[in-house]
Amino acid sequence: MRVKGADVDDGYLVQRAQEGYLDAFAELVERHGPLAYRVALRLLGSHHDAEDVAQEALVAAWQQLPGFKADSAFSTWLYQIVTRRALNRITRARPTAASLDQLGDVAGTDNQTAATAERDLTISAVTSAVTALPPPQRIAIVLHHFEGLSNAEIAVITGSSIAAVRSHLFRGRRTLSEKLAEWR
């Protein structure tokens, strides 16, 4: 059961969860679980990998909660955990060809409308282009252009400088644009 939690902020939930109230953490998962999955999906390009990483990250968040200091937002901290876990998976994995798994919930091809087919092609092309970027550029692109975070927020999450984030974004945007121009 969800708590009537819309009334309380993340800080309150974090404190209760740190005291061992599992339900408070459940409410945090309700609020921020989608973020963990979404970022993992954009970074890794595969639903299967994203499920694993989101699960690992949310469980790790519970385990590491006693050490979490409220000097940053819970979401910022979770972004940090997810990107680190995703990065581990990227560096462990060997490069593979783009798979159909990247397409999302695709309807059967027989009754696909032209619009659906176009949408799926777009998802596939952008996902392939994003997941082909080197990890630092990929993380910067996903956090800025998909999650709408500022360069300063990304610097905190990735533990780098704002100048470095800006440089990763410049390079990532360049590579993505060139790839997408070829695709169009």
Added chain:
Amino acid sequence: MTGDDQPIRDVRVLLSGARGRLACGMDADELLEQAADGYAGQLTGHQQECPHCQAALQEFSRVWEPVRRLASEPVAIPAAVKAAVFGQLRDLVSDVWYTLQVTDDGAIRIAARVVAAIARRAAQKVPGVGVAFGRSTRSKAAGLAEQSTLGHRHQHSAVGVLGRTAVVDLALAVRYGENLDLIARQVQQRVIADLRACTGLQDIAVNVTVDDILP
């Protein structure tokens, strides 16, 4: 072939031009950033007069459009992921069990987190309570009972608390203007009544902490 006076519309040429600059001297990467961030329509004074910048912004926006579309696609976390997370958390949380009965037919136990969940629901029914979180812990007496029965305990109650004594901690956020003392007492009574009715536990202590006020 494109002369300096002719705006370039090919992204690869735009980005690979001399030091990444347009014929007007503007930095192609900065224009790409402007377009990708969705500000291609907000032209600076120079851009309002410059066909090179306008053509580049238009082209960068067109190329970046699929990224914007993918970014706006809603992504829901699969229910299986949440279920798996909570399954793992339940395994991680060292659980306490209230053992109601141990006979040759078997044991009847209730997990402390179930006791906590019942307590939370009961507390939330009390008017004035905004949010309640429940946590159930071992009572001192139950802890001692557990210690003393370590050697001759029913094999399946290895991690349990023998007996019918429960201690429930409740953290409450209460609406502003309510009588906190009255609400806390009502919560204690309601929780004790519901737990007795639902679980058969008789000796119940309910510690109430009002730790936030809601508007």
